[in-house]
Amino acid sequence: MQIEADYGDVFLSKKLIKSGLIVSVMTLVSRVLGLIRDVVIANVMGTGLMADVFLFANKIPNFLRRLFAEGAFAQAFVPVLSEYQVKDEQQAEEEGKQNNHEKTRILIGQVSGTLGVIITGVTLFGMLASPLFVMLFGFGWFADWYSDAPGGEKFTLASNLLSITFPYLWFISFAALSGAVLNTMGRFAVAAFTPVLLNIAIISMAIFGAPYTQSPAHALAWGVFLGGLIQFLFQIPFLYKTGMLVKPKWSWHSEGVSKIRKLIVPALFGVSVTQINLLLDTLIASFLITGSISWLYYADRLLEFPLGLFGIGIATVVLPSLSKLHSNNSPEEFSATIDWGIRVISLFGWPALAGLMVLAQPIIMVLFMRGEFSQHDVIQVSMALFAYLSGLLSFMFIKILAPGYYARQDTKTPVKIGIKAMVANMFFNLMLAPFLGYVGLALATTLSATLNAWLLYRGLKAKGVYELPTKTLIFIGKLVLSALVMVLVVYQLSSEFEVWLAMNFLKQVEQLTLCILAGVASYLVMIILLGVRLSDFKVIKR
Structure with a gap:
C-alpha cells in the first residue's frame, strides 16, 4: 500500500510526536548516564582481562533480557494487551459504563504469574550453571582453562561474575512487563526513565563499592544486580496508581497466555x-x-x-x-x-x-x-x-x-x-x-x-x-545530501589524530563541541534550504 501525502488529512500526529519526545528525552538522560558509566568502566578497567570478563558476564543476562523482557516478550505481549484493551473499551461503551479494564487486568495477572514461574526457573538454572554458559559462549577461555594455558583464569572469573549478574534477568523481566503495560496505557515516561537507575547503580558501585569487593569487576557485577532490583521496585507504585498492579496467577492454558505463547515462540528468535x-x-x-x-x-x-x-x-x-x-x-x-x-x-x-x-x-x-x-x-x-x-x-x-x-x-x-x-x-x-x-x-x-x-x-x-512513498524517498534524499554537507563542514573544522592527541582535555572538549555545533547548524540550514518542514512529520493517510 503506497501512501501519497495529503497533508490536509492528519491524524495521530500530536499524540505520536508527544509520546516520541517523552521517550526520546528520557532515553537521552539514560544514554548520557550510560556513557558516563562506560567512561567509569574504561577508567577503572580499560580493555584488559577484567574488562573483557565483566563485559562478557554482563552480556549473557542482557541477551536473555531481550528474549524474556523487552524483546520478543514485548513484541508478543503488547499486541495482545492492546487487543484486550480495545475489547474493554468497546464493552464499556456498549454497556454505557465506565471502563474498569477487567479483561486487561485478568490478562496481566495471568501473564505475570506464568512469566514469573518460567523466569524464576531460568534464573536459578543460570546462577547454578554459570560455568556452562561461559563454556558455550566463551569457549576459547574454557579451552585455555581446561589445558592450563595462559588466560585460563578468565573462565573462572567469568563463571563467578555471571552467577552475580544473572538475577538481573529476573528483575528486569518484570520491570519490562510493567513498562509494556504502562506504555500501552500511554504512560511512556516511567518505562523510558527506568534504565537510568541501572546506570546510577553501576556507577555508584564502581566508585564506592570497589574497595569492599574482590576486584573492580566484582563491584560492577554487584552494580548490575542492584540496578535490576531498583528498576523492578521503581515500577510498582506506578502500576498501582494506574490500577494495573494485580495478583499473579499461573495460567499456562488461558486464552490470552496461549495466544502470547504462540506469538512468542517464533519471536524469541526473530526479534x-x-x-x-x-x-x-x-x-x-x-x-x-x-x-x-x-x-x-x-x-x-x-x-x-x-x-x-x-x-x-x-x-x-x-x-x-x-x-x-x-x-x-x-x-x-x-x-x-x-x-x-x-x-x-x-x-x-x-x-x-x-x-x-x-x-x-x-x-x-x-x-x-x-x-x-x-x-x-x-x-x-x-x-x-x-x-x-x-x-x-x-x-x-x-x-x-x-x-x-x-x-x-x-x-x-x-x-x-x-x-x-x-x-x-x-x-x-x-x-x-x-x-x-x-x-x-x-x-x-x-x-x-x-x-x-x-x-x-x-x-x-x-x-x-x-511501501515507501515517492515523497518519502525524496525526503530521505534531501536528508542524505544535508548530511554530506555536514560531513564536509565538520571535516574542515576537525584536526588530524596527532593534533587531537597533543591537546589537553579541556581543549579537546572545546574543539569537539565546536565541531558538533557547526555540524548540527550546517545540517539544519541545509534541510531548511532543501524544503524540509514540520509538516513532513505529520502522520498522513491517502
Missing part, C-alpha cells in the same frame, strides 16, 4: 537476531587477542547512543499505536504510522551516522582515554565503530519495520527472515574474521542487519502493508 549475532561475535572474539571483546563493546555502546535515542525511542511508541490500529482495522493509518517512523529516524539517523564517522576518534578520546584506556585502544575502538556505523540506518529501520509484523500478530515471517540473517552473519563472520579480526565481526553484524532490514521491508511491501 533477537541482532543479539544472537552479537553473542556469536563474542564466541569468536574469545579466540582473538585480549581486548577484542572490550573494543567491540565500546564501539557498540557508541552505536547504541543514537540507536537507542532515536531508533528504540520511536519504536517504543510505534508498536502500541500499530497494535491498536490493527485491532481497530485501520490499514491506511497503520501504513502511515510506519512511514512516520521511517521519516523521523531518518531525520536523526543520517546526521548521527555522518557525525560519528568524522568525529569517531575525537569522541572516543574525550570519553574514554584516561586511566587504563590507552591511545592504542582509541584506534582499535574507532575501527570497530566505523564498521558498525555503516549499518546504523539498517539497525534503526529494523526497529520500525519489525513492529509492522508483530502488531499484526505475524511472528512467523520475521523468524524466517531472522534465520536468513543469522546464517548470513555466520558466513560473513567466517569470511571476514580471519582477515580483519574483531573488525570483521563488526562488519559481519552490519551486513547481516542490512539484509534483515531489506527482507523485512520487502515482506511488508509484498503483503501490501507498507
Whole structure:
C-alpha cells in the first residue's frame, strides 16, 4: 500500500510526536548516564582481562533480557494487551459504563504469574550453571582453562561474575512487563526513565563499592544486580496508581497466555537476531587477542547512543499505536504510522551516522582515554565503530519495520527472515574474521542487519502493508545530501589524530563541541534550504 501525502488529512500526529519526545528525552538522560558509566568502566578497567570478563558476564543476562523482557516478550505481549484493551473499551461503551479494564487486568495477572514461574526457573538454572554458559559462549577461555594455558583464569572469573549478574534477568523481566503495560496505557515516561537507575547503580558501585569487593569487576557485577532490583521496585507504585498492579496467577492454558505463547515462540528468535549475532561475535572474539571483546563493546555502546535515542525511542511508541490500529482495522493509518517512523529516524539517523564517522576518534578520546584506556585502544575502538556505523540506518529501520509484523500478530515471517540473517552473519563472520579480526565481526553484524532490514521491508511491501512513498524517498534524499554537507563542514573544522592527541582535555572538549555545533547548524540550514518542514512529520493517510 503506497501512501501519497495529503497533508490536509492528519491524524495521530500530536499524540505520536508527544509520546516520541517523552521517550526520546528520557532515553537521552539514560544514554548520557550510560556513557558516563562506560567512561567509569574504561577508567577503572580499560580493555584488559577484567574488562573483557565483566563485559562478557554482563552480556549473557542482557541477551536473555531481550528474549524474556523487552524483546520478543514485548513484541508478543503488547499486541495482545492492546487487543484486550480495545475489547474493554468497546464493552464499556456498549454497556454505557465506565471502563474498569477487567479483561486487561485478568490478562496481566495471568501473564505475570506464568512469566514469573518460567523466569524464576531460568534464573536459578543460570546462577547454578554459570560455568556452562561461559563454556558455550566463551569457549576459547574454557579451552585455555581446561589445558592450563595462559588466560585460563578468565573462565573462572567469568563463571563467578555471571552467577552475580544473572538475577538481573529476573528483575528486569518484570520491570519490562510493567513498562509494556504502562506504555500501552500511554504512560511512556516511567518505562523510558527506568534504565537510568541501572546506570546510577553501576556507577555508584564502581566508585564506592570497589574497595569492599574482590576486584573492580566484582563491584560492577554487584552494580548490575542492584540496578535490576531498583528498576523492578521503581515500577510498582506506578502500576498501582494506574490500577494495573494485580495478583499473579499461573495460567499456562488461558486464552490470552496461549495466544502470547504462540506469538512468542517464533519471536524469541526473530526479534533477537541482532543479539544472537552479537553473542556469536563474542564466541569468536574469545579466540582473538585480549581486548577484542572490550573494543567491540565500546564501539557498540557508541552505536547504541543514537540507536537507542532515536531508533528504540520511536519504536517504543510505534508498536502500541500499530497494535491498536490493527485491532481497530485501520490499514491506511497503520501504513502511515510506519512511514512516520521511517521519516523521523531518518531525520536523526543520517546526521548521527555522518557525525560519528568524522568525529569517531575525537569522541572516543574525550570519553574514554584516561586511566587504563590507552591511545592504542582509541584506534582499535574507532575501527570497530566505523564498521558498525555503516549499518546504523539498517539497525534503526529494523526497529520500525519489525513492529509492522508483530502488531499484526505475524511472528512467523520475521523468524524466517531472522534465520536468513543469522546464517548470513555466520558466513560473513567466517569470511571476514580471519582477515580483519574483531573488525570483521563488526562488519559481519552490519551486513547481516542490512539484509534483515531489506527482507523485512520487502515482506511488508509484498503483503501490501507498507511501501515507501515517492515523497518519502525524496525526503530521505534531501536528508542524505544535508548530511554530506555536514560531513564536509565538520571535516574542515576537525584536526588530524596527532593534533587531537597533543591537546589537553579541556581543549579537546572545546574543539569537539565546536565541531558538533557547526555540524548540527550546517545540517539544519541545509534541510531548511532543501524544503524540509514540520509538516513532513505529520502522520498522513491517502
